[in-house]
Amino acid sequence: MNDELIESECxxxxxxxxxxxxxxxxxxxxxxxxxxxLECCASCKxxxxxxxxxxxxxxxxxxxxxxxxxxxxxxxxxEKEETxxxxxxxxxxxxxxxxxxxxxxxxxSLQSLASWASGILGLYILQLLMNAAKAKEQVV
Numbered sequence: 001m002n003d004e005l006i007e008s009e010c011x012x013x014x015x016x017x018x019x020x021x022x023x024x025x026x027x028x029x030x031x032x033x034x035x036x037x038l039e040c041c042a043s044c045k046x047x048x049x050x051x052x053x054x055x056x057x058x059x060x061x062x063x064x065x066x067x068x069x070x071x072x073x074x075x076x077x078x079e080k081e082e083t084x085x086x087x088x089x090x091x092x093x094x095x096x097x098x099x100x101x102x103x104x105x106x107x108x109s110l111q112s113l114a115s116w117a118s119g120i121l122g123l124y125i126l127q128l129l130m131n132a133a134k135a136k137e138q139v140v
Contacts, residue, residue: 013037013044017051095120 013034020026023034038045098120 009037010041010044013041014047017044017048022052023048095124 016026016030016034023031026034038048099117
């Protein structure tokens with residue numbers, strides 16, 4: 001039970017540390033409580049030192065000023081890039097999964113299986129037609 005309490009305190013302090021670059025920025029009562037915890041918890045102290053080191057390394061990185069025009073050209077070119085439709089690549093896998101499920105479900109008749117299969121095939125054809133229409137719109 002005591003270990004759970006300590007772990008809970010550690011999680012709480014680690015979460016608090018994420019919001020501050022320096023402990024001195026913390027409100028007084030939180031800072032005092034954290035100072036006491038850091039004195040007796042090696043894990044949180046190591047976490048804090050690593051957190052500070054990462055922040056210092058980030059601050060030491062070179063910063064580049066980029067013109068607004070270049071930023072807009074980059075964003076425009078990203079928007080124009082074709083991205084593959086996830087749903088069209090996952091649809092065959094989904095169909096396989098549905099058919100595998102249907103094979104495990106007992107059917108009263110062959111007619112009900114045929115009904116399911118025709119419905120799924122209809123959805124697949126509809127998806128293909130929608131993708132073809134989208135591709136045609138992009139060409140025009």
